[in-house]
Amino acid sequence: MSKYSRQREMILDALTGNRCHPTADWVYNHLKPDNPALSMGTVYRNLNFLVERGLVRKLSVPGEADRFDGQADTHMHFRCRQCGSLIDLKGEAAEEILDFARRFRDLTGLEMDPAGLVLEGRCEACSGDSPGNCS
Amino acid sequence: MSKYSRQREMILDALTGNRCHPTADWVYNHLKPDNPALSMGTVYRNLNFLVERGLVRKLSVPGEADRFDGQADTHMHFRCRQCGSLIDLKGEAAEEILDFARRFRDLTGLEMDPAGLVLEGRCEACSGDSPGNCS
DNA sequence: CTAATAACAGTAATCGTTACTATTATTCAA
DNA sequence: TTGAATAATAGTAACGATTACTGTTATTAG
Structure with a gap:
C-alpha cells in the first residue's frame, strides 16, 4: 500500500529529533540545504501522511501555519x-x-x-x- | 476616532440576531441582496473591528473559515x-x-x-x- | 458649510495549503 | 534479475480565507 521513501524518513526524523513544534515551512527549510530537490508538496504530503498514521500530531494555531509534533x-x-x-x-x-x-x-x-x-x-x-x- | 456606518450596524445586527455562528462569507451573502454594493473587505474590516471592541467573539476552527459569535x-x-x-x-x-x-x-x-x-x-x-x- | 478623515467598494496581493502532471523510485512476482 | 505495477516525487499551478491598497463617499466637528 505505502512505499518507503527517503524524504518521508527525513521528515519524520526532523520532527522526532526535535523538541520544538515546527511548521511545514521550517521542516522544508531545515532539510532543503542537504536535499536541494525537496519540494514543499512532499513535506505537506508526508506530514499529513504521518499524522494519519498517528506518528505525528498536528497542532492548529489560529491565524498561523499549523505546527507538527513528533513526540510519541x-x-x-x-x-x-x-x-x-x-x-x-x-x-x-x-x-x-x-x-x-x-x-x-x-x-x-x-x-x-x-x-x-x-x-x-x-x-x-x-x-x-x-x-x-x-x- | 471611529465613525458611524450603516454597514457596520447591519453586520453587528446580523450577528446578534442570530443563534448560529456565521462565517464572514455567510454575513456577506446574508446582507448582499439588500445591499448590492457591500464588499467583502467591509465585512472583514467590521468583524475585526467589532471583535477588538469586544462586541463580537471570533472562533477559530482548524481548516475552516473563522466563525463569529454575537452573543453577549x-x-x-x-x-x-x-x-x-x-x-x-x-x-x-x-x-x-x-x-x-x-x-x-x-x-x-x-x-x-x-x-x-x-x-x-x-x-x-x-x-x-x-x-x-x-x- | 466646509475641511478633515473614517469608512467604503473594488480589486489586487498574500499566505498556507492542496491539486495536478509528468517523471522517478520502490516493490513484488515471474 | 528483470520488469510491470504503482507509490512517491519535484515542480508548478490553483485554491480559499483573509488582508492590503487605491481612489471615492460619507460622517463628523469646528
Whole structure:
C-alpha cells in the first residue's frame, strides 16, 4: 500500500529529533540545504501522511501555519497569545486536563479529544507587571 | 476616532440576531441582496473591528473559515469533528470549564483564556454505534 | 458649510495549503 | 534479475480565507 521513501524518513526524523513544534515551512527549510530537490508538496504530503498514521500530531494555531509534533507520548499544549510560545503540558498538567475531560463528558455527553488540544492564554512570564519581558 | 456606518450596524445586527455562528462569507451573502454594493473587505474590516471592541467573539476552527459569535454572555464552544456542529457551552458546562481554568492556573501558572475556547471532539449523537447518524 | 478623515467598494496581493502532471523510485512476482 | 505495477516525487499551478491598497463617499466637528 505505502512505499518507503527517503524524504518521508527525513521528515519524520526532523520532527522526532526535535523538541520544538515546527511548521511545514521550517521542516522544508531545515532539510532543503542537504536535499536541494525537496519540494514543499512532499513535506505537506508526508506530514499529513504521518499524522494519519498517528506518528505525528498536528497542532492548529489560529491565524498561523499549523505546527507538527513528533513526540510519541500523549500530551497537550498551551499557547501564549502574547509571546507566541507553545508550551508542552505533561505530567500533572496533562492529568488535570484528562480529569477535566472525564467530568466534562459525564456532565455534557460530549467526548472531547485531549490529543491535539491547544489551550490559549498568557504564560507566566507574560503575566508579570513588566511589559515586554517576553521578547 | 471611529465613525458611524450603516454597514457596520447591519453586520453587528446580523450577528446578534442570530443563534448560529456565521462565517464572514455567510454575513456577506446574508446582507448582499439588500445591499448590492457591500464588499467583502467591509465585512472583514467590521468583524475585526467589532471583535477588538469586544462586541463580537471570533472562533477559530482548524481548516475552516473563522466563525463569529454575537452573543453577549460569556460562553465557550464545542465542535464535533465528525458532524462539524458547533455547540454553545453555557451554565454548568461553562462553570466546569471556569473551575478547570482556575485549577490549571494554580497548578501551572498559565492563565488560560476561556473566552474564544473551542473544545474539539465527538458530540453525543456521533458517539453512538450507528454510523452516519449525524448527516 | 466646509475641511478633515473614517469608512467604503473594488480589486489586487498574500499566505498556507492542496491539486495536478509528468517523471522517478520502490516493490513484488515471474 | 528483470520488469510491470504503482507509490512517491519535484515542480508548478490553483485554491480559499483573509488582508492590503487605491481612489471615492460619507460622517463628523469646528
